[in-house]
Amino acid sequence: MAEKKMKIEGMSCQHCVMAVKKALGGVPGMLESTVEVGSALVKYDESKTNAKAIEEAVEKAGYKVHRMKISRGAFQSEREIPEKGKG
Numbered sequence: 478m479a480e481k482k483m484k485i486e487g488m489s490c491q492h493c494v495m496a497v498k499k500a501l502g503g504v505p506g507m508l509e510s511t512v513e514v515g516s517a518l519v520k521y522d523e524s525k526t527n528a529k530a531i532e533e534a535v536e537k538a539g540y541k542v543h544r545m546k547i548s549r550g551a552f553q554s555e556r557e558i559p560e561k562g563k564g
Contacts (some may be wrong), residue, residue, distance in 0.1 A: 494514060
């Protein structure tokens, strides 16, 4: 199982949240998704899907995905974010 957090641009209401949940639910291998306005946390079976397929599903629903990754036990964007108190 893999876990990914995505920042999603273009979401402004609960209708958007439902549209993204529906898009994610259509991805084979999707195990769980928690969607809020502006972001989503997904858990998926890597043997059935990948991060690119998940991002494409959200983008096909009409939203822009900013890729995120898990690093040092916390979610960070692909540009380095300093740890609290160290930057």
